[in-house]
Structures are given as structure tokens and as C-alpha cells.
Amino acid sequence: MKKLLFHSLAASMLFASVSCQQEMEQEVSNARNSNTYSNNGIQMMTVPFAPELKIHQLGLSTELDGYSQRTDIAMNTQNNIVEAHQSRGGSTIWYHVGKLDQNEINWSESNKYDNGKKPSIDMTNDGKIISVHETSNIFTSDLWYKIGTLNGNRIDWKSGKKYDKGSTPSITINDNGRIVEVHKSQSNYGLFYKTGTLNASGSVSWSSTKKYDSGKEPSVAINNSGQIVEVHQSETTGNLYYHVGSMQNGEIIWGPSIFYQSGAQPSVALLDDGTVFETHTSEGLKNDLWQMKGKIANGKIEWEGSSEYFDTGNNSSVDANETYIAQTHESESSTGGIWSSSALYTDHENWMRDLHSVIANKTLGEIVLPGSHDAGMYPSSLGQTQDQNLYEQLKGGVRYFDLRPDEDMNIFHGPVTGPKVDEVLSDVRRYMDEGRKELVILKFSHFKNFNAQVYSTLINKIKSHLSPYLFDNAYSKRVGELSLDELIQEQGTVLIVNDESYPVEFPSEGIHTYRDWDSSDAINGDLIVYDKYSNTTDYNSMKNDQISKFHQFNGMSQNGQIACDMFLMSWTLTPITDVFSYSRPANANLGKEMKKLEANAQGYIPNILYVDYYQLSRATATSILMNRKLN
Structure with a gap:
């Protein structure tokens, strides 16, 4: 009862x-089909349709290769991916070819393609590839480039050629064959750039080298509209800066150096519509990896929100197309390897x-x-x-x-x-x-x-x-x-x-x-x-x-x-x-x-x-x- x-x-x-x-x-x-209704006496407005907003969630990674470091990644609109890295404890550089399948990357075996250190790689939509790296000779500080062509699960390489002196080079190429390379001085924190054109013969016609800033760990990206974004770490503090630039008569007109985030080891990717993707490592002793997204507007990058954690590691590299984004990074362990993840770039x-x-x-x-x-x-x-x-x-x-x-x-x-x-x-x-x-x-x-x-x-x-x-x-x-x-x-x-x-x-x-x-x-x-x-x-x-x-x-x-x-x-x-x-x-x-x-x-x-x-x-x-x- x-x-x-x-x-x-x-x-x-x-x-x-x-x-x-x-x-x-x-x-x-009564109001659901109108613009307003009352909620507990408060007038609320409904929006007919929420706006489209594409985002990415890189998420946690799986291991790609063991006992490796200093990875760099490039992808094209056909969802082909190439990755370059340096062996740990040695001065040999290797590559993988990958193919995006839904939200995962199917990777080929690792292949050695040169001797050297700290490689950077990029690829056009028709499969032309350019890679740059430091020499394996610690006494010369030479920088070398190689041109290749994607051929199924392998890259057909031409002989390498010396093009400059420096350290930690980064390379980018667009479908018009326009090339931008940035690197740090071998002896100080000066940052320098070169532009180039990929010739039909498979060689590059380079401009002279010009200084544009001071810092370390530079990364650069160019799109088919000729927009350029460069990111780097300050020479003495854990601050990250970017430049927006454009190419005119073989030279780059750089915008100002703008602080955007605390961190280290930044990497950047750029879509044709001016969308910018960036990854970096935490400053200091932490090994957290972070992602950011923004868009070029009036010579600056308008960032969407704050950086978001996606994994743990060092020296991440990012690239993207209109549908997917992918990244690789090295393990935080001194004996670890290379890890990768990819994400659908869409409206979540x-x-x-x-x-x-x-x-x-x-x-x-x-x-x-x-x-x-x-x-x-x-x-x-x-x-x-x-x-x-x-x-x-x-x-x-x-x-x-x-x-x-x-x-x-x-x-x-x-x-x-x-x-x-x-x-x-x-x-x-x-x-x-x-x-x-x-x-x-x-x-x-x-x-x-x-x-x-x-x-x-x-x-x-x-x-x-x-x-x-x-x-x-x-x-x-x-x-x-x-x-x-x-x-x-x-x-x-x-x-x-x-x-x-x-x-x-x-x-x-x-x-x-x-x-x-x-x-x-x-x-x-x-x-x-x-x-x-x-x-x-x-x-x-x-x-x-x-x-x-x-x-x-x-x-x-x-x-x-x-x-x-x-x-x-x-x-x-x-x-x-x-x-x-x-x-x-x-x-x-x-x-x-x-x-x-x-x-x-x-x-x-x-x-x-x-x-x-x-x-x-x-x-x-x-x-x-x-x-x-x-x-």
C-alpha cells in the first residue's frame, strides 16, 4: 500500500x-517554422541552417617504421602519399609510398634513396616529387635535392645535386612547377629562402639565396594560387611565428613575422583556397603534439580557435588535400620510430x-x-x-x-x-x-x-x-x-x-x-x-x-x-x-x-x-x- x-x-x-x-x-x-520562439519567457532565435564548417581530428597514430626519425610527408589530390625520414643512429634517408583508403593509410615497404640527414619532401598532383636534405658529411653543411616520379609503390629517382649550404631544409612545390625552399644557416640562426622552377629535364633552376628572418626549424608550403606560408620556431624561446608571402618575378614578398603560438618544431600545409593546417610539439620537456587550422585573409592567418592535442611525439609533419589530412611524426623515445595518422576533412x-x-x-x-x-x-x-x-x-x-x-x-x-x-x-x-x-x-x-x-x-x-x-x-x-x-x-x-x-x-x-x-x-x-x-x-x-x-x-x-x-x-x-x-x-x-x-x-x-x-x-x-x- x-x-x-x-x-x-x-x-x-x-x-x-x-x-x-x-x-x-x-x-x-507554433514557432518551430518561424525565426523566434519563447523559452521560459526568453525570446530565442532559430537559424534555418547551420553553416558548413569543415574540421579535422587527426587522432592517435599507429607505427609506420621502426628506429627512424626526422620524418616529412606530402600528399596530392589523388590521395597518394610519400614520406621521407632519416634512420636513427645513421645518415641514410628512406621513403615510403602510401595510399589513403577511407581513414587509413596503406603504406609500402621502406626504401633507401640516399645518404644524408633531415629530409624534406613534396609532390605535385601529377606525381612529380622533389626531396631535399642535409649532406651526410658533417664538415661541409651542403644541401642537396633530388627529383623523382611516383611509379606505383615506388619512386623513380634522378641523381641528386648540390644546391646550397645550410641545415634543416624544407621544400614545397605546386602544380605549376614553382618551388620554394627554406633553411637555417649552418652557423647561426639566420633563415634563408630560395625559389626555383622544375624543368622538363628533371632539374631545378634556382634563384639566389636570400635571408628573410631569424629562427630555427622552418617549414614552408605553396599552393597553386602562388600563396606561401612559412612557420618557424624562435631561436631562443618556445615561440612560433609565421609569414604569409607571394611570389613575384622569382622573389617572395614576405609579410611580417607574426607570433601565433607557443611550441616547437612546427609544420605547415596549405590548400588552394588559403586554408592552413599546422602541427607542432609542446615547448619544453613535454612531447605533446598539437594541431591548428586557419585561413589566409588580408595577408594574415585567421586561426580557428586554439590548438588541439592529437598525440605524443616529436617533429611532426602535416599535409592535406580538400578531402583528407595526414601527418607523420617521430616517437618521443630515443629508440623509437615513425608514426602516422590521417583524418577525413569534412563538416563534423x-x-x-x-x-x-x-x-x-x-x-x-x-x-x-x-x-x-x-x-x-x-x-x-x-x-x-x-x-x-x-x-x-x-x-x-x-x-x-x-x-x-x-x-x-x-x-x-x-x-x-x-x-x-x-x-x-x-x-x-x-x-x-x-x-x-x-x-x-x-x-x-x-x-x-x-x-x-x-x-x-x-x-x-x-x-x-x-x-x-x-x-x-x-x-x-x-x-x-x-x-x-x-x-x-x-x-x-x-x-x-x-x-x-x-x-x-x-x-x-x-x-x-x-x-x-x-x-x-x-x-x-x-x-x-x-x-x-x-x-x-x-x-x-x-x-x-x-x-x-x-x-x-x-x-x-x-x-x-x-x-x-x-x-x-x-x-x-x-x-x-x-x-x-x-x-x-x-x-x-x-x-x-x-x-x-x-x-x-x-x-x-x-x-x-x-x-x-x-x-x-x-x-x-x-x-x-x-x-x-x-x-
Whole structure:
């Protein structure tokens, strides 16, 4: 009797809270096709369409070559890649040829092509290659160049020729055969440049050498419009500077030297539209690698946001085309090798909208979504599993969020408390208010110290923040049976799915019931998901377990009577603490392993790529590519 009275009281509270929302929801419904609506008395503006914004997430790398250093990379519009490096403990230089395949690079064997140190390499779109390097003779400080032609998995080289004296050269060439080379003086911190033209005979006609600045570790890029960007490290401090230049009559008109970031060992790439990609190492003793993106405007680079961490190492090199970006770097270990990663260069913020023609008529069980494990645990703590808030994760492409609230309306994981539920929901609202045509799934579970009254508080908060966007199922089908177009509707949708008994006992508009594959009452599930983590700290054990579970998945719940809507690939390891370190091998290899997967023997595909530190796994790019491939 006490239990019945308690539930009755809670139901009354929920009914009252829903009733107080009805007026606002009707107002929102009337305004969804207009430019404004009221949210708790505040006039809000909707944007018809969010703008296109291409980003890249280089993510963690896999090893390319052992016991090597001083790597440089070049790529062209055919997604061909060439890489040059120096052997560790020696003065020989080697190359690899690579080919981008989805989000991964297929590399050839390493081939020696000269004696020397600190090579730099670049390539035209028709496969002409130029490489420069320091001499292997420590007494002469000579600089040499070689011209080559890409021929399948090898480079056909011409004989090398001396062209100057100096150290740490960097080379770039465009499709017009215009060449820019920069290097540091062999005896001081002077920075010098040469221009050149690639002749039909395979030689280069060089200009005279001219000084343009002081510093070290210069890197240069030229595009087909003749724009030039040079970056370098200051001679005595960990500061990075850039120049924007243009070529006139064989000489470069350089803009001013402009400070842009603290760091070391910068590298730069440049697209024809003036987009700039940069990577660098942390200053000082740390070996973190960082990425930046900007665009040339009025003789300067307008950088987009701040630098973002993507890996650990030294001496990174970056190049890009309109579709992909790739990097190589040397290990931070003195006995390590060369590592590489690549990333799809596309709009992550609106990827579902951009893939509309591919996925619009698919159910959730027929598409692939990036998923954020313990999505709210982004503040630095022992329980940290992400390092971006939900707004940033949404902009990065995540569409499935694991949220665990406690009785004080905080997000939690184990004994660790995270941000307020209000903060998380405000981030989602901020993203949706920008005019998104995306589906965002918020899964609430692990309700800590909940009762009906606490659950009512959670529902009130969800509706207060997200009412204009909550999906309310008016169809005679379960959520898992609806197409993406039916779910997204006209202005983007937030789908709330709650676990446990509360959504069944206290139903509310816009709130749906989540059930795991093995739930005893799966029949109550509006969305049923196969979610079985591997419970291990060993990457290979997790990988084999998850892929085995996927191959066995038959689209049915454990009871064999009810359809299971989605398969969640739980690509996570479960240490007691330091999730960041343990997640590294899983994140580095996600793209490679998912590229191998086809629909299983029963015709099902993975639907949620569930990861920690999502951007380091490139889960969004991997999901986009899987949707293109599998649909």
C-alpha cells in the first residue's frame, strides 16, 4: 500500500510538471517554422541552417617504421602519399609510398634513396616529387635535392645535386612547377629562402639565396594560387611565428613575422583556397603534439580557435588535400620510430544533414553513430573519460551520449562527481539552437539514489531545456522502427531514452524507454540496444571480444522474441583509473578495425562506436565513412 501511494504521489507530481510545460510546448510548436520562439519567457532565435564548417581530428597514430626519425610527408589530390625520414643512429634517408583508403593509410615497404640527414619532401598532383636534405658529411653543411616520379609503390629517382649550404631544409612545390625552399644557416640562426622552377629535364633552376628572418626549424608550403606560408620556431624561446608571402618575378614578398603560438618544431600545409593546417610539439620537456587550422585573409592567418592535442611525439609533419589530412611524426623515445595518422576533412557539426541522401530512409539499426562513453565526465578527475563538454562533443560529431545522473542532479561515474545536469542540457540546447538538422540521442541510466521525486526533477530539467527539440513519437511504431527522417523531423531532434522502471511507471511526452538487449522486460523498450562491454584492460582482448559479439549478433533480444534495434560496439577498456592512457591503443586502431568490417552473416552492421576521448579515435570520421560504405 505504501508503495502504491508513493507512486501515486509521484505520478501526480509528474502530471503537474507536464501540464506546466504544455503551454510552452504549444508555443514552441507554433514557432518551430518561424525565426523566434519563447523559452521560459526568453525570446530565442532559430537559424534555418547551420553553416558548413569543415574540421579535422587527426587522432592517435599507429607505427609506420621502426628506429627512424626526422620524418616529412606530402600528399596530392589523388590521395597518394610519400614520406621521407632519416634512420636513427645513421645518415641514410628512406621513403615510403602510401595510399589513403577511407581513414587509413596503406603504406609500402621502406626504401633507401640516399645518404644524408633531415629530409624534406613534396609532390605535385601529377606525381612529380622533389626531396631535399642535409649532406651526410658533417664538415661541409651542403644541401642537396633530388627529383623523382611516383611509379606505383615506388619512386623513380634522378641523381641528386648540390644546391646550397645550410641545415634543416624544407621544400614545397605546386602544380605549376614553382618551388620554394627554406633553411637555417649552418652557423647561426639566420633563415634563408630560395625559389626555383622544375624543368622538363628533371632539374631545378634556382634563384639566389636570400635571408628573410631569424629562427630555427622552418617549414614552408605553396599552393597553386602562388600563396606561401612559412612557420618557424624562435631561436631562443618556445615561440612560433609565421609569414604569409607571394611570389613575384622569382622573389617572395614576405609579410611580417607574426607570433601565433607557443611550441616547437612546427609544420605547415596549405590548400588552394588559403586554408592552413599546422602541427607542432609542446615547448619544453613535454612531447605533446598539437594541431591548428586557419585561413589566409588580408595577408594574415585567421586561426580557428586554439590548438588541439592529437598525440605524443616529436617533429611532426602535416599535409592535406580538400578531402583528407595526414601527418607523420617521430616517437618521443630515443629508440623509437615513425608514426602516422590521417583524418577525413569534412563538416563534423552537420554530418547527418550532409549524408541525408544516404541515411534519411534508414532506421537506427541501419546507420553508424559516434558514441560518447560517460559523456559527462569531461572535467579533469580520476573518473575522466572525455575532455570536451557536450557542446564541443556535438560539434565534433558525437550523436549518442551516455549520461548518468545522481540525486543532486550531477553527472557521475562511480564515486566521482561531474558537471551539473543543467550544464549538460544547456550545452545540448546551445547546439540545437544553431539550426541543426541532426538527431541527438541522450541515454540516461545508472540513476544514483533516485526515487520518483528525483526522477520528476530530472524530467522537468530535460523539458525546461530541450522542449522545442524533444522527439515525441506520434507514429504507431517503436522508436527503433522509425526512419531517420521520421526521427529528425523539420528542425533536428533530441531523442531522450531513459533506463530502469521510471519511464514505464511515469510516462511523459518526449521521454522514451531504453532497454538493454538482455533486459527481462525488453518488451517495454522503445529503443533496445545490444551493449555488452568486455571488462578488460587489454586492447587485443577487447577487440577480439567486441568483434566476436558483433559477428554473433542476430538482431534479436536475448529472449529471442523481440527485435534488438542497435548494436553498440563498446570500444572501451575498463581500468580503475587513468582511462586516458588505457584508451590509447583502442582509439588509435578504431578506424583500421572498422574499415575491415562488413555487415555480419545475419546482415547487421555496428550502429554505435562507443569510445572514450572520442576525438582521439576519429570516431566521427569513421562513422561517416562506414555510413557511405555500408549503405
